[in-house]
Amino acid sequence: MVQRLKEVDVVIVGVGMVGSIVAKELAAAGYKVVGLERGEARFTVPEFQSPAVHDELRFDIRKALMQDNTREPVTFRNASSETALPVRRWESFLPGTGLGGSMVHWNGQTYRFQANDFELATRTKERYGKNFLDKDVTIQDWGVTYAELEPHYDRFEYLLGTSGKAGNIKGEIQPGGDPHESPRSREYPTPPQKEHFQGALFRKAATSLGYHPFPQPSSNLSQPYTNPEGVKLNACVFCGFCERYACEHYAKSTPQTVILPVLLANSNFELRTGCQVQRINLDSSKKKATGVTYIDTAGREFEQPASLVITASFALNNVRMLLLSGIDKPYNPQSGTGVVGRNYAYQTMSSVAAFFDQDVIINPFMASGASGTLINDFAGDNFDHSGLGFIGGAFIGAVNTNGRPIQYHPVPPGTPAWGQGWKEAVVKHYNHTVMFSLHGSSVSTRQNYLDLDPTYRDAWGQPLLRMTFDFPQNDLKMAAYVTAKGVEIGKAMGAKLVAGAPRKAPYTTTVYQTTHNTGGTVMGNDPRTSVVNRYLQSWDVPNVFVIGASAYPQNASWNPTDTLGALTYWAIDALKNRYLKNPGRLVSA
Amino acid sequence: MDKFSRRKFVATIGAATVAPASALLKAAPAEAVAPQQMAQRGSATLPAKPLYLFFNLAEAAFIESACERLIPADESGPGALGAGVPNYLDKQLGGAWGSGERLYRSGPWQSGSPSQGYQLPFTPAELFHVALRAVNRNFESQGAAFGTLSAEAQDAYLKTLEAGGVDLDGVPSAVFFDMLLRMSIEGFFSDPVYGGNRDMVAWRMIGFPGAYADYYEAIDRHGEKFAREPMSIGEDALRHVHIDPNIPASL
Numbered sequence: 141m142v143q144r145l146k147e148v149d150v151v152i153v154g155v156g157m158v159g160s161i162v163a164k165e166l167a168a169a170g171y172k173v174v175g176l177e178r179g180e181a182r183f184t185v186p187e188f189q190s191p192a193v194h195d196e197l198r199f200d201i202r203k204a205l206m207q208d209n210t211r212e213p214v215t216f217r218n219a220s221s222e223t224a225l226p227v228r229r230w231e232s233f234l235p236g237t238g239l240g241g242s243m244v245h246w247n248g249q250t251y252r253f254q255a256n257d258f259e260l261a262t263r264t265k266e267r268y269g270k271n272f273l274d275k276d277v278t279i280q281d282w283g284v285t286y287a288e289l290e291p292h293y294d295r296f297e298y299l300l301g302t303s304g305k306a307g308n309i310k311g312e313i314q315p316g317g318d319p320h321e322s323p324r325s326r327e328y329p330t331p332p333q334k335e336h337f338q339g340a341l342f343r344k345a346a347t348s349l350g351y352h353p354f355p356q357p358s359s360n361l362s363q364p365y366t367n368p369e370g371v372k373l374n375a376c377v378f379c380g381f382c383e384r385y386a387c388e389h390y391a392k393s394t395p396q397t398v399i400l401p402v403l404l405a406n407s408n409f410e411l412r413t414g415c416q417v418q419r420i421n422l423d424s425s426k427k428k429a430t431g432v433t434y435i436d437t438a439g440r441e442f443e444q445p446a447s448l449v450i451t452a453s454f455a456l457n458n459v460r461m462l463l464l465s466g467i468d469k470p471y472n473p474q475s476g477t478g479v480v481g482r483n484y485a486y487q488t489m490s491s492v493a494a495f496f497d498q499d500v501i502i503n504p505f506m507a508s509g510a511s512g513t514l515i516n517d518f519a520g521d522n523f524d525h526s527g528l529g530f531i532g533g534a535f536i537g538a539v540n541t542n543g544r545p546i547q548y549h550p551v552p553p554g555t556p557a558w559g560q561g562w563k564e565a566v567v568k569h570y571n572h573t574v575m576f577s578l579h580g581s582s583v584s585t586r587q588n589y590l591d592l593d594p595t596y597r598d599a600w601g602q603p604l605l606r607m608t609f610d611f612p613q614n615d616l617k618m619a620a621y622v623t624a625k626g627v628e629i630g631k632a633m634g635a636k637l638v639a640g641a642p643r644k645a646p647y648t649t650t651v652y653q654t655t656h657n658t659g660g661t662v663m664g665n666d667p668r669t670s671v672v673n674r675y676l677q678s679w680d681v682p683n684v685f686v687i688g689a690s691a692y693p694q695n696a697s698w699n700p701t702d703t704l705g706a707l708t709y710w711a712i713d714a715l716k717n718r719y720l721k722n723p724g725r726l727v728s729a
Numbered sequence: 730m731d732k733f734s735r736r737k738f739v740a741t742i743g744a745a746t747v748a749p750a751s752a753l754l755k756a757a758p759a760e761a762v763a764p765q766q767m768a769q770r771g772s773a774t775l776p777a778k779p780l781y782l783f784f785n786l787a788e789a790a791f792i793e794s795a796c797e798r799l800i801p802a803d804e805s806g807p808g809a810l811g812a813g814v815p816n817y818l819d820k821q822l823g824g825a826w827g828s829g830e831r832l833y834r835s836g837p838w839q840s841g842s843p844s845q846g847y848q849l850p851f852t853p854a855e856l857f858h859v860a861l862r863a864v865n866r867n868f869e870s871q872g873a874a875f876g877t878l879s880a881e882a883q884d885a886y887l888k889t890l891e892a893g894g895v896d897l898d899g900v901p902s903a904v905f906f907d908m909l910l911r912m913s914i915e916g917f918f919s920d921p922v923y924g925g926n927r928d929m930v931a932w933r934m935i936g937f938p939g940a941y942a943d944y945y946e947a948i949d950r951h952g953e954k955f956a957r958e959p960m961s962i963g964e965d966a967l968r969h970v971h972i973d974p975n976i977p978a979s980l
Binding site: 195209210213217218225227230231334337340377379380381500503505507544563570595596649 | 798799800801803805808826829830831832833834835837839841842843844845846847848884887891910913914915918919920923931932934935936937938939940942943944945947948949951952953954955960961962964
């Protein structure tokens with residue numbers, strides 16, 4: 141029997157960073173807000189305390205903080221000619237679950253995208269001509285510009301307390317920062333973190349080659365900080381347990397450390413954990429949402445009516461929620477019509493390993509999740525792509541985050557996978573190797589998309605999300621090009637052996653790459669090629685807002701979180717100042 | 730409230746054991762770690778033979794010999810056997826991981842492409858039992874247990890498993906080998922509370938300080954060796970590692 145609950149103003153699906161920020165703003169504005177979180181409530185104390193949190197087996201290998209894939213995995217295939225099968229163990233990407241969402245286990249790498257990224261289709265055509273791109277590429281403009289988002293980037297970074305060095309303040313290039321960045325209105329809230337040895341070696345080599353190294357913007361803070369919400373954070377101590385872990389030091393910016401204390405103190409907000417939302421309910425016209433239906437941990441079913449529904453879950457789950465609810469048309473790759481699930485993109489990760497002599501002691505275990513040094517000289521459109529046959533690029537950096545040995549024991553190519561030779565190589569190279577990350581962009585294409593699986597179901601009996609993805613030729617060419625640049629930097633560092641590993645096809649779910657899954661409910665100015673308008677409002681059901689990296693029409697050369705924070709505040713602005721005062725379409729279709 | 734609890738935690742637990750990293754960097758060079766000494770202490774407190782709860786005798790015999798070939802003892806230190814890796818495997822396979830923790834187990838079952846990953850209906854526990862039965866039957870029929878072969882012959886057999894193509898009663902040998910190797914590396918390098926990496930021998934071998942957490946003063950002292958005893962998440966103030974009493978990782 142379904143229990144119908146009292147109607148509220150706003151129901152939010154997912155209480156991660158997006159959900160927490162939206163809920164805080166709308167509750168403070170006087171609206172009654174309910175946040176539905178499928179996972180557990182959890183806090184720095186008592187859940188995230190050391191030494192128990194420094195357990196590589198539990199958190200890295202067994203993935204303790206991740207979405208329960210025994211109940212809710214995705215299915216996957218490289219191409220629509222194949223049969224998708226369940227991803228039976230998480231590896232390639234790791235969506236989180238529980239209060240605070242995936243940002244509890246993030247690395248804190250806090251980059252802005254560049255002005256060019258938001259107008260990618262237009263600017264690519266302007267600079268390289270209309271026939272430059274491969275025919276399968278479906279990149280498009282975002283419908284919002286960098287200049288419009290700048291104040292919201294600023295607000296999000298000051299919420300987090302991000303540690304970094306500006307490279308461009310209101311058009312003036314700043315020494316020590318990234319000269320390629322689009323103008324920011326002011327300096328970072330806190331100065332950069334200390335530089336580790338890998339970063340220092342990289343900085344010297346990159347400078348010698350004429351590149352522009354700068355400190356990685358980090359939301360593992362360089363010093364104590366009180367954010368504009370009045371919440372206090374501590375300085376990071378470089379314990380080397382960031383990604384896949386929660387932080388016990390109050391030093392990593394997460395919902396728990398930057399906003400939840402304020403949100404949970406507001407009686408206009410009610411947090412409900414253990415609530416698995418099944419669908420957004422629509423009225424008979426199918427153009428208006430009436431609320432959501434969810435099942436709690438004891439198996440009881442509830443209907444929560446609301447005037448406004450906001451999906452704020454992980455990108456893949458936002459897409460699935462719309463598909464399960466029948467909101468807007470699913471994308472069809474054969475006809476190229478439909479929008480939900482369209483333009484799924486990822487991140488094209490390559491790497492370079494630089495092996496040094498025994499007298500160069502690296503101490504890889506001393507690191508935060510974002511204490512590296514990098515260059516943007518080969519990211520985005522910061523270099524001329526004429527004649528290269530691809531768009532996009534990668535940041536290249538010594539951004540090593542840890543030395544946890546089950547996962548981190550680099551050995552040169554050709555080393556046996558086991559036995560005496562393997563062991564000798566592990567012992568020899570563990571403390572004498574620098575790894576670069578080459579964090580590459582990802583174009584959207586006609587053939588990469590998300591829809592509902594026809595066969596496999598979750599623990600509640602609903603179809604799983606089906607992912608059809610392989611690396612586009614554009615991105616494989618990009619990966620090969622930037623990896624060669626990375627190898628040159630490794631050689632300039634004086635490494636004895638430098639091994640580049642450009643990302644190759646086919647995409648595999650069996651190796652961790654990144655949790656930067658984007659697209660599927662993309663934003664834009666045309667309802668035929670986007671699910672939400674420039675304010676992240678559904679074209680089809682205007683009292684539904686879909687906020688997440690699912691809105692990205694394609695993915696850029698940087699980690700997506702900062703841009704998601706900016707989009708969140710941008711959408712809140714429109715919600716508070718326009719939509720809630722006069723509910724209706726913010727953009728006419 | 731959180732902040733108070735944190736301070737209290739540091740005052741009661743942290744202060745007694747945590748020395749500033751800067752002092753440690755100035756401390757003696759790497760020899761101060763004295764791995765042999767620590768290993769001896771380990772062997773004095775932990776008997777060499779684990780109590781196997783998951784593996785039967787024949788299975789345990791194969792696992793012990795095979796793991797030691799995957800990670801052999803050498804001058805850098807003990808191998809899988811000395812580090813307790815078979816004990817780790819036994820406890821993992823006999824527990825939640827063995828019975829399918831974090832493994833989506835709904836059909837229909839069909840084989841996929843390599844990029845689709847593991848698609849077999851076996852739990853890890855089922856997979857090991859089935860594969861090990863087939864392996865040991867093979868050696869029984871030859872009249873010589875795997876453990877009695879020369880190191881070279883053992884390696885050659887493991888390579889045939891690794892290369893695939895051997896059907897172990899429905900388990901592709903490459904899948905069994907891959908799981909055995911992955912879990913051996915886990916057992917070698919994971920925290921000793923899980924029954925492997927005995928006395929943190931693997932961490933000492935590479936210089937990983939384990940659960941130790943504060944490098945604020947050390948991180949910008951580039952190129953200096955960080956000579957510190959590694960730390961387990963199960964250590965008390967006397968540096969004894971406490972195993973969960975409900976998991977008899979060693980007896």
